[in-house]
Amino acid sequence: MSIRFDSVTVAYDGNVVLDALDLTVAPGEVMALLGPSGSGKTTALRAVAGFVRPASGRVLLGERDVTDLPPHRRGIGMVVQQYALFPHLRVEDNVAFGLKARKTPKAEIRRRVAEALEMTGMAAYARRHPRELSGGQQQRVAIARALAIRPAVLLLDEPLSALDARLRSGMLAELARLHRELPEVSILYVTHDQMEALTLADRIAVMDKARLQACGTPQELYRAPANAFTASFVGNANLLPVTVPARGAVLGDAELTLDTAGAAAGARATLCVRPHLVGLGEGPNRLTGTVREIQWRGATHRLYVDVAGHTVRADLPELREAPAHGERITVHFAPEDAVLLAAGVSGDEH
Amino acid sequence: MNTEPALRAAPAHDAAGPAPEPGRTNRTAPGAAGAGPGPGSRAARRLLWALPPVALLALFFLHPLALVVRQSLQPDGGGTSLQPYTDVFASAAFREALWTTVWIALAATAGCLVLGFLLALVIAFVPFPGAKALARFVDVFLSFPSFLITLALLFLYGRTGMANGLWTQATGAAHGPFDFLTTPWGVLLAEVTYFTPFVMRPLLAAFAQLDTAQLEAAGSLGARAPHIVRRIILPEALPALAAGGSLVLVLCLNEFGIVLFTGAKGVTTLPMLVYGKAILESDYPGACAVAVVNVLISVGLYGLYRVVSRRAGA
Numbered sequence: 189m190s191i192r193f194d195s196v197t198v199a200y201d202g203n204v205v206l207d208a209l210d211l212t213v214a215p216g217e218v219m220a221l222l223g224p225s226g227s228g229k230t231t232a233l234r235a236v237a238g239f240v241r242p243a244s245g246r247v248l249l250g251e252r253d254v255t256d257l258p259p260h261r262r263g264i265g266m267v268v269q270q271y272a273l274f275p276h277l278r279v280e281d282n283v284a285f286g287l288k289a290r291k292t293p294k295a296e297i298r299r300r301v302a303e304a305l306e307m308t309g310m311a312a313y314a315r316r317h318p319r320e321l322s323g324g325q326q327q328r329v330a331i332a333r334a335l336a337i338r339p340a341v342l343l344l345d346e347p348l349s350a351l352d353a354r355l356r357s358g359m360l361a362e363l364a365r366l367h368r369e370l371p372e373v374s375i376l377y378v379t380h381d382q383m384e385a386l387t388l389a390d391r392i393a394v395m396d397k398a399r400l401q402a403c404g405t406p407q408e409l410y411r412a413p414a415n416a417f418t419a420s421f422v423g424n425a426n427l428l429p430v431t432v433p434a435r436g437a438v439l440g441d442a443e444l445t446l447d448t449a450g451a452a453a454g455a456r457a458t459l460c461v462r463p464h465l466v467g468l469g470e471g472p473n474r475l476t477g478t479v480r481e482i483q484w485r486g487a488t489h490r491l492y493v494d495v496a497g498h499t500v501r502a503d504l505p506e507l508r509e510a511p512a513h514g515e516r517i518t519v520h521f522a523p524e525d526a527v528l529l530a531a532g533v534s535g536d537e538h
Numbered sequence: 539m540n541t542e543p544a545l546r547a548a549p550a551h552d553a554a555g556p557a558p559e560p561g562r563t564n565r566t567a568p569g570a571a572g573a574g575p576g577p578g579s580r581a582a583r584r585l586l587w588a589l590p591p592v593a594l595l596a597l598f599f600l601h602p603l604a605l606v607v608r609q610s611l612q613p614d615g616g617g618t619s620l621q622p623y624t625d626v627f628a629s630a631a632f633r634e635a636l637w638t639t640v641w642i643a644l645a646a647t648a649g650c651l652v653l654g655f656l657l658a659l660v661i662a663f664v665p666f667p668g669a670k671a672l673a674r675f676v677d678v679f680l681s682f683p684s685f686l687i688t689l690a691l692l693f694l695y696g697r698t699g700m701a702n703g704l705w706t707q708a709t710g711a712a713h714g715p716f717d718f719l720t721t722p723w724g725v726l727l728a729e730v731t732y733f734t735p736f737v738m739r740p741l742l743a744a745f746a747q748l749d750t751a752q753l754e755a756a757g758s759l760g761a762r763a764p765h766i767v768r769r770i771i772l773p774e775a776l777p778a779l780a781a782g783g784s785l786v787l788v789l790c791l792n793e794f795g796i797v798l799f800t801g802a803k804g805v806t807t808l809p810m811l812v813y814g815k816a817i818l819e820s821d822y823p824g825a826c827a828v829a830v831v832n833v834l835i836s837v838g839l840y841g842l843y844r845v846v847s848r849r850a851g852a
Contacts, residue, residue, distance in 0.1 A: 237754070237758050238757075238758070239754055239757075258757070259754070259757040259758045260757050260758070260759075260760045260761055260762050261760075262758070263760070264758055265758070266754075266755060266758040268751050268754075268755070270749070270751060272749060272751035272752045272754070272755040273752075274752060274755075274756070274769075274770055275774070276773045276774060277773075285756065285759055285761070285769070286759030286760050286761075288769075289756070289759055289760040289761035289762075289765050289769075290760045330755075333755075333759065334759075337759060337760060343758075
């Protein structure tokens with residue numbers, strides 16, 4: 189079932205936390221809402237669930253306008269960061285909760301609880317209480333509980349944030365598998381972690397400051413970000429202010445060759461290039477600067493190079509002879525690896 | 539900090555059998571250690587600190603209690619016998635007072651639990667302006683003396699109270715219709731009114747601990763509010779309900795001020811019976827016998843509550 193935000197605005201005490209969001213999640217699609225805290229992504233999810241009421245705009249599930257429906261009549265599965273399992277109920281009763289609330293026949297409840305627990309690999313734990321389970325197991329139960337009511341829409345609110353890193357990547361694969369098994373379920377996945385969004389989502393909606401900044405497939409956002417925030421938040425790109433003469437671009441005293449279609453001659457623009465696409469030594473687009481910082485990260489070296497007053501980050505395959513701190517070096521990038529964005533504030537550096 | 543349980547356990551260990559090794563005899567019973575430095579003197583000092591409270595407890599609580607028990611075993615005729623008890627148990631007045639006490643206490647407790655649960659639900663989960671102020675008022679209410687409520691009820695529903703005044707003015711009748719304050723129902727009303735906040739206090743604390751994400755999860759799973767209250771909130775509030783309910787039950791069993799102030803002549807509870815026997819009839823052994831029974835019921839109920847609550851894993 190599709191999820192549609194039709195110009196949804198949410199405000200608390202006159203404070204706009206979600207500003208006229210227009211977004212459609214296609215049936216069976218996984219849409220990630222990606223953004224820093226306070227960007228409005230969780231508010232958008234809660235508007236779909238029915239826990240916040242839009243000040244204006246409509247929320248549609250399929251053809252049905254659910255804006256004025258209470259949560260219990262929306263038929264949505266929801267999983268939150270802290271699991272929110274019912275502590276006094278056994279795993280099987282947690283999973284059966286939604287079915288009992290809907291007055292499902294007993295035999296059907298048994299069948300669907302077993303099915304949901306099977307699907308999440310928790311069948312062996314049916315008789316346990318939530319406190320007897322690890323964090324990852326509890327999150328599986330929460331997912332089973334949400335799936336047991338066979339929702340057409342699944343809302344996941346930072347479902348992996350409470351888990352440690354190793355468990356997180358396992359659960360990520362698990363979620364991808366679940367979605368392959370339930371291809372008709374639309375999933376809205378709220379996260380601040382770009383890796384989760386890139387791995388799992390069919391499309392990513394990037395949110396910041398209560399607004400939708402960009403929306404597209406992970407590849408689109410990564411290769412051709414629409415704005416500086418997206419370039420910085422997804423893939424942590426280098427953002428360098430340049431001027432655009434008739435052809436090419438100029439950064440400091442370096443003349444760069446790249447596709448300047450769309451940029452007016454003489455205009456200021458932001459050059460966006462991914463750190464792992466920056467190479468060491470001579471090449472087509474040369475930038476010369478001083479090594480300010482060098483970090484060894486096992487498989488890679490990260491260099492911070494000061495070029496004409498701006499920092500260029502370069503992720504290089506582990507170097508046999510790494511440049512020294514303060515050394516003057518030259519880095520380069522291929523013309524097709526760079527994108528020109530409208531001039532804006534450069535993103536934060538990580 | 540870790541060594542404390544071991545130290546505390548040591549004297550009992552040593553007392554149970556011969557000291558197993560020289561190293562352990564250092565930690566011997568506090569009395570034997572003398573004034574010298576070491577763990578023994580520390581234990582002795584700890585015992586010294588325990589002395590004042592124990593002495594105060596004995597002086598102001600245990601001693602009077604013992605006096606009451608002794609008095610209850612010494613009939614006016616002299617000697618020591620169970621005569622006061624057999625007299626008391628044989629009297630219809632006692633049996634009636636016992637029944638009145640128990641049923642009013644049970645009914646008042648039930649009323650407080652239902653009313654307190656509903657009010658606490660509203661204060662905790664229905665967002666309305668002033669909910670916090672109301673919750674704070676519950677705390678203040680707990681500090682009021684019980685007779686104050688009874689007085690307020692007298693002003694409202696007493697024979698010459700406001701409700702009856704309005705009625706007689708409006709209808710010209712000689713008497714108003716409200717004449718229940720001097721019946722057991724009046725006592726029940728006053729006790730429910732006064733003791734309900736005692737149930738609400740622990741409930742509000744429990745509700746504050748409740749994860750709102752659980753309530754939202756239940757809602758999105760298709761549960762309506764009554765279903766959520768019954769299946770999620772109530773089970774998680776059970777320990778708080780048990781704590782508040784047992785407290786109210788014991789307090790109601792021993793309530794004196796409310797019964798006295800309603801002026802209900804027909805309502806004789808055990809504390810009223812003690813008062814009547816001791817002050818009005820000067821039957822001290824009889825009064826003490828009733829008092830001992832009252833204390834035993836209270837302690838018995840408290841013990842039962844502890845056993846039940848431990849079974850429930852609370």
